[in-house]
Amino acid sequence: MKQLIESSSNITFLTTDAFSNASDERVKEYRRKWRENPVQHHLERFPIHLDIESTSICNLKCIFCASTYECYTYGTMSFDLFRQIIDEGSIKGLCSIKLNFRGEPLLQPKIAEMVAYAKRRGILDVFFNTNATLLTEDIGKKLIMGGLDRLIVSFEGVTPEVYERNRVGATFNTVVDNIRNFVRLRRSLGSATPVVRLQTVAVDESPDYLERYREFWHDWADEMTCVDRRDELADYSDCSSAGWECPDPWRRLLITWDGQILTCPLVNRALNSYQWQGLGHIGETTIEAAWHSASMETIRNAHCTGTAHTIEPCRCCSYRGSELSKRLLEEP
Numbered sequence: 370m371k372q373l374i375e376s377s378s379n380i381t382f383l384t385t386d387a388f389s390n391a392s393d394e395r396v397k398e399y400r401r402k403w404r405e406n407p408v409q410h411h412l413e414r415f416p417i418h419l420d421i422e423s424t425s426i427c428n429l430k431c432i433f434c435a436s437t438y439e440c441y442t443y444g445t446m447s448f449d450l451f452r453q454i455i456d457e458g459s460i461k462g463l464c465s466i467k468l469n470f471r472g473e474p475l476l477q478p479k480i481a482e483m484v485a486y487a488k489r490r491g492i493l494d495v496f497f498n499t500n501a502t503l504l505t506e507d508i509g510k511k512l513i514m515g516g517l518d519r520l521i522v523s524f525e526g527v528t529p530e531v532y533e534r535n536r537v538g539a540t541f542n543t544v545v546d547n548i549r550n551f552v553r554l555r556r557s558l559g560s561a562t563p564v565v566r567l568q569t570v571a572v573d574e575s576p577d578y579l580e581r582y583r584e585f586w587h588d589w590a591d592e593m594t595c596v597d598r599r600d601e602l603a604d605y606s607d608c609s610s611a612g613w614e615c616p617d618p619w620r621r622l623l624i625t626w627d628g629q630i631l632t633c634p635l636v637n638r639a640l641n642s643y644q645w646q647g648l649g650h651i652g653e654t655t656i657e658a659a660w661h662s663a664s665m666e667t668i669r670n671a672h673c674t675g676t677a678h679t680i681e682p683c684r685c686c687s688y689r690g691s692e693l694s695k696r697l698l699e700e701p
Contacts, residue, residue, distance in 0.1 A: 378692055383583045383593040387519075387564045399464040399493055407616030410673065415461035415657055420623040420634050421454060422446060422470035423477040429500055429538040431523075433570055435601035435637040436471045437537075443472075446626040448479050450651060454624055455490050457656055465494035470623060470634050475503035485515035494518050496563065502539050504547040509554050517563040522548055525569050527585040535572060552589050566592040597691055601637055605690030611675035613693060615683070618669045622660060628652060630659045632668060635689075636682045645681035 388400050402417050424445040430437045455466075466487055468474050474497040477483070487495045496519030512520070526532040529541035536544075552565060567590040569582055583593055623631040628651035629640075640646060648659040659665065668683060677683040 378695075379597045379599075379688060381579075381595045383579055383595060384590070385592075387566075387592050393493075396493055402464070403620060407614070407619040410619060410669075412619060412661075412669075413462055415458060415463055416620065416622045416660055417463070418465045418467070418621040419454065419458060419463060419656070420467050420470055420621060421451065422472065422624065422626045423451070423468045423474045423480055423483060423497070424472040425470065425626050426476050427471065427473045427500075428476060428502060429473070429536055431500075431536055433535070433598055433601070438602060439638055439642075441471060442627070444626045445477055448482065450628055451479075451483050452486060453651060454656065455487050455492065459490040459492060461657055463492060465496070466492055468495070468497040469499075470625065471637065472626075473500055473503070475499055475501075475508060481508060481511035481515050484512055484517045488516035496521060498523055498568070500524075500536060500539060501544050501547045501551075504551050506550065506554060509551045510558070512563065513555055513558055513560050519566065520551075520563040521566045521568050523568055523570075524548070525572050526574070527581050531572065531574065535570070549589055564591045566590065566594060568594045568596060571595055571598045597695075599687035599691045601687050603687065603690060604685055605687070605693070606678055606684045608678055608690055608693045609675070610672070610677040610683075610689065610693065613675070613677075613689070613696070614672040615677065615686075615689060618665065618672060622648070622656060624651065624656070630654070630656060632665070632682060635686045637687070638685070642685075643681050 388396070391397055391400065399417065402413065405411070406413065406417065425441055425443050426445065427436055458466075468477075468480065468483060474480050484495055495517055498521045501522045501524070524532065524544065525535040532541040532544075533539065548565075548567075555563070555565075567586045572578070579595055586593055617633045617635075621633055623633055623636065625631065630648040630650065632648070648662055648664055668677075668680065671677045671680045671683065677689060683689060
């Protein structure tokens with residue numbers, strides 16, 4: 370088996386990271402900030418990245434997803450709200466957006482228009498995760514022509530049995546055809562973008578699972594990654610954060626479909642599970658103000674002092690819990 374290429378702590382790259390070949394100096398600078406700002410505790414005027422929930426509705430019931438078990442307020446972001454977010458970010462240093470949080474972006478009727486608008490406003494990296502069940506030729510062409518930079522397809526297994534057990538409600542052969550047809554379409558249009566990443570959650574499979582996954586998608590994916598499987602509903606408040614910091618408070622914020630400003634995509638429980646209720650709402654505050662708010666400063670200070678386990682929403686974060694659990698397993 371070829372040596373796996375390690376990236377961030379919860380993602381293993383099975384191929385070279387496409388950003389490693391970036392020639393655009395603006396993209397290089399954006400990725401430098403992404404890597405270095407958390408280490409240096411350097412805070413930009415505006416988040417480097419925004420997760421924008423284009424819709425919270427999903428058409429699958431994946432066994433490892435919080436959306437399968439939690440009850441959220443479901444809806445779809447209006448284009449006016451999206452435009453307001455992009456208009457603020459584009460003049461204040463926003464580099465990238467991901468157009469999903471809990472839902473399936475291809476259920477957003479204006480997803481292609483959102484992509485095109487963000488690119489017209491100068492956002493360097495526009496991307497989203499999709500289960501690809503709705504990736505038709507029509508929407509695929511609109512996304513390519515609109516300038517989508519990256520398409521991350523969530524896909525487990527290389528057989529119908531494994532895939533359909535994990536992605537409940539999807540059909541293996543249909544989705545494989547959708548992905549391959551999209552890549553064929555992109556090639557026929559002579560476009561280098563979007564970069565197509567095939568991404569699997571670390572499911573319990575044979576020792577050579579990742580090698581077989583890489584072989585299965587070799588001719589169709591520009592990137593392949595494996596992400597840690599996390600228990601989204603576990604309570605990690607007893608896990609001390611001493612000696613560990615999350616990078617996201619120096620990188621990103623999240624905007625829900627109805628305009629609520631949250632810290633990151635790991636606030637994935639229903640908000641009635643928290644005493645903490647977010648950083649404000651678009652229309653009542655700005656994203657820039659939320660980024661520099663007392664609440665965000667409290668969160669950053671907690672990570673700097675190893676006390677993130679004492680505050681919401683970080684106390685029950687599955688990423689924090691899984692990273693600390695891995696560290697314990699690695700200790701002699």
